[in-house]
Amino acid sequence: MPNAQLHADILDHLRSSGEPVREAYLYERICADLTVEPQTFVDALVRLEVEGHLHVDPVHDEVRDPAPFQPRFWRIVD
Numbered sequence: 001m002p003n004a005q006l007h008a009d010i011l012d013h014l015r016s017s018g019e020p021v022r023e024a025y026l027y028e029r030i031c032a033d034l035t036v037e038p039q040t041f042v043d044a045l046v047r048l049e050v051e052g053h054l055h056v057d058p059v060h061d062e063v064r065d066p067a068p069f070q071p072r073f074w075r076i077v078d
Contacts, residue, residue, distance in 0.1 A: 014074060055075050
């Protein structure tokens with residue numbers, strides 16, 4: 001079952017940022033004070049992408065993000 005508040009927080013943050021945000025940083029910004037598991041957060045991003053709310057841009061660099069995060073930037077689809 002999707003977490004409606006988490007989805008709303010993700011969309012609001014990406015909308016207000018005005019630019020793509022790397023998923024590990026997005027998690028830190030949104031979930032710093034919440035008890036959301038990293039995998040739950042990634043699952044929410046993927047669900048929002050499937051629903052057509054987000055777009056993912058893969059990063060082709062040498063930086064390693066901690067699991068389960070991948071080097072991807074997420075942006076809102078408006």
